[in-house]
Amino acid sequence: MSPELLRLILDATLDTLHMIAVAGGLGTLLGLPLGVFLATSGKGELFAASAVNAVLGVVVNITRSTPFIILVVAIVPFTRLIAGTSIGTSAAIVPLTVAAIPFIARIVEGAIREVDQGLVEAARAMGATPLQIVSKVLIPEALPAIILGLTLAAVSLIGFSAMVGAVGGGGLGDLGIRYGYQRFMPEVMLIVVAVLVVLVQSVQTIGDRLSRHMNKRIRHI
Amino acid sequence: MNVPLSPSAPAPAEAAALPAVELAGIAKLFPARGESTSVSALRGIDLVVETGKIVGVIGRSGAGKSTLIRLVNGLEIATSGRISLFGRDVTRLSEAEWRSERRNIGMVFQHFNLLSSRTVFDNVALPLEILGTAKAEINRQVTRLLEIVGLSDKRDRYPAELSGGQKQRVGIARALATEPRILLCDEATSALDPETTKSILALLKRVNRELGVTILLITHEIPVIKEICDEVAVLEAGEIIEHGAVFDVLTRPQHPSTARLVEGVTRVEIPEALAARLSPTASPGALAAIRIGFVGENATSPVISRLTTTIGVDVNILTGRIDFIGGRPFGSLIVSVPGAEPAFGAILASLKRLGFEIDPLGFFETEAATSEAPRHVA
Numbered sequence: 001m002s003p004e005l006l007r008l009i010l011d012a013t014l015d016t017l018h019m020i021a022v023a024g025g026l027g028t029l030l031g032l033p034l035g036v037f038l039a040t041s042g043k044g045e046l047f048a049a050s051a052v053n054a055v056l057g058v059v060v061n062i063t064r065s066t067p068f069i070i071l072v073v074a075i076v077p078f079t080r081l082i083a084g085t086s087i088g089t090s091a092a093i094v095p096l097t098v099a100a101i102p103f104i105a106r107i108v109e110g111a112i113r114e115v116d117q118g119l120v121e122a123a124r125a126m127g128a129t130p131l132q133i134v135s136k137v138l139i140p141e142a143l144p145a146i147i148l149g150l151t152l153a154a155v156s157l158i159g160f161s162a163m164v165g166a167v168g169g170g171g172l173g174d175l176g177i178r179y180g181y182q183r184f185m186p187e188v189m190l191i192v193v194a195v196l197v198v199l200v201q202s203v204q205t206i207g208d209r210l211s212r213h214m215n216k217r218i219r220h221i
Numbered sequence: 222m223n224v225p226l227s228p229s230a231p232a233p234a235e236a237a238a239l240p241a242v243e244l245a246g247i248a249k250l251f252p253a254r255g256e257s258t259s260v261s262a263l264r265g266i267d268l269v270v271e272t273g274k275i276v277g278v279i280g281r282s283g284a285g286k287s288t289l290i291r292l293v294n295g296l297e298i299a300t301s302g303r304i305s306l307f308g309r310d311v312t313r314l315s316e317a318e319w320r321s322e323r324r325n326i327g328m329v330f331q332h333f334n335l336l337s338s339r340t341v342f343d344n345v346a347l348p349l350e351i352l353g354t355a356k357a358e359i360n361r362q363v364t365r366l367l368e369i370v371g372l373s374d375k376r377d378r379y380p381a382e383l384s385g386g387q388k389q390r391v392g393i394a395r396a397l398a399t400e401p402r403i404l405l406c407d408e409a410t411s412a413l414d415p416e417t418t419k420s421i422l423a424l425l426k427r428v429n430r431e432l433g434v435t436i437l438l439i440t441h442e443i444p445v446i447k448e449i450c451d452e453v454a455v456l457e458a459g460e461i462i463e464h465g466a467v468f469d470v471l472t473r474p475q476h477p478s479t480a481r482l483v484e485g486v487t488r489v490e491i492p493e494a495l496a497a498r499l500s501p502t503a504s505p506g507a508l509a510a511i512r513i514g515f516v517g518e519n520a521t522s523p524v525i526s527r528l529t530t531t532i533g534v535d536v537n538i539l540t541g542r543i544d545f546i547g548g549r550p551f552g553s554l555i556v557s558v559p560g561a562e563p564a565f566g567a568i569l570a571s572l573k574r575l576g577f578e579i580d581p582l583g584f585f586e587t588e589a590a591t592s593e594a595p596r597h598v599a
Contacts, residue, residue, distance in 0.1 A: 127352070
């Protein structure tokens with residue numbers, strides 16, 4: 001394998017990591033509070049605001065049901081506004097983040113809803129405010145499930161990031177399409193797939209370990 | 222285990238004039254939801270919990286016990302009626318006002334409700350963290366509480382590593398963290414085995430006696446009432462049908478539902494083998510079975526020997542049970558005495574004179590008569 005090709009693969013891998021790190025980070029930053037709100041704003045819940053809850057639910061569902069490749073194209077004007085361009089790695093981060101937010105929000109919502117309501121009642125009986133209940137009870141108790149969910153989100157983002165290659169984003173997907181497919185270099189395609197597999201495997205392993213470590217419901221003997 | 226609870230434990234008599242909890246004319250209606258109609262969970266509840274007492278509310282599931290206990294710390298809001306804590310009307314407190322009121326009211330749960338992500342120490346520290354207590358003070362208070370409940374060696378364990386009884390001890394320590402004056406126990410021992418139940422009840426009793434904490438508990442188990450309560454209220458279908466000192470309610474239930482509830486504790490059943498042989502009429506030489514109920518002081522009077530000496534009859538104990546509630550004995554005996562008149566009438570009369578509750582069960586042939594009867598040989 002030529003050093004040029006190796007260089008290309010290394011750059012593409014770094015681009016992909018850059019994309020999923022930024023999109024995943026921003027997605028968590030915005031998706032986590034959104035998920036917490038979705039889980040606690042239903043009728044009779046901590047921050048009861050069922051109308052807002054319903055509207056946000058619909059917005060989340062619309063974003064989630066739009067196929068990613070269509071989402072990428074549909075929000076090109078928005079992407080230009082944010083990134084100044086609609087092509088390249090930085091531009092690709094915008095649609096990736098937009099797709100990650102509702103995905104992560106739903107994962108967090110599910111994890112929070114799994115927390116035993118008895119704990120919420122106990123915290124209320126101690127005089128905890130709704131915000132204290134979220135920060136001291138709901139999030140810590142849901143954390144192992146949230147970590148697993150974020151792992152799932154990261155793996156999905158790796159897949160999505162390969163897709164943005166099709167519309168001019170950088171990264172491994174872009175490399176695979178331009179060299180492996182369009183120039184018909186099967187060895188490049190093979191390496192790209194292999195790197196993606198290693199990435200997914202590593203992310204999953206780290207996520208599983210982290211979640212297990214945080215889960216104190218299991219006896220660690 | 223027997224660490225002195227607190228050097229500065231308030232005297233239980235303090236502020237005894239004002240009842241810890243007073244519910245007056247409480248009703249709770251759960252509004253209709255979807256297709257289901259509205260549910261009336263509680264009606265016309267009047268209940269006074271005197272400061273320093275342990276009061277139990279007993280009832281079957283669905284009687285409204287959980288709703289009742291949650292009215293006291295504002296987790297449920299009454300539809301109508303008035304609630305006072307130590308003479309202070311709390312009926313119309315806002316949620317924010319309730320939050321600060323709740324530091325005076327600890328709560329213990331059936332399923333413990335401990336945070337799985339926190340160690341024993343951090344679980345007990347949680348109510349103090351919520352209050353914004355300083356770290357050093359939290360450390361001092363939690364250490365003291367873990368000593369009281371006997372879990373000092375488990376402070377860095379997680380709930381998953383504890384037994385049920387240990388978890389409930391953490392639950393009790395947590396409920397006491399803010400030094401509340403009232404402790405609410407929501408079926409605190411219902412998930413525990415009888416042995417563990419005993420030790421948890423003993424701990425609650427110490428908390429009451431030594432810290433002067435008033436306890437309101439709900440349960441569906443008579444033994445819990447019998448073991449630690451001073452007073453009991455019987456809740457049925459959202460209404461209190463009976464309320465009084467535990468001894469009185471358990472030994473002389475006024476309401477038929479209460480009677481059914483306490484039956485297993487106070488009554489002695491006739492052994493099946495005997496029940497099959499009982500007949501309503503006396504045959505010559507038959508014995509009579511009588512149930513004698515004992516309540517209070519006369520439980521210890523020498524009934525058997527007195528019958529034997531005064532009337533000169535042989536009394537044979539068939540089965541029986543004597544128990545104590547708050548140190549006062551009660552129970553019942555089933556005895557056999559000669560069934561022939563006039564001796565039988567005299568026996569009943571003298572038992573009544575002695576103040577016993579008498580319940581003639583029937584007549585039966587003696588063992589001797591049965592065995593002497595000619596056997597049928599094929």
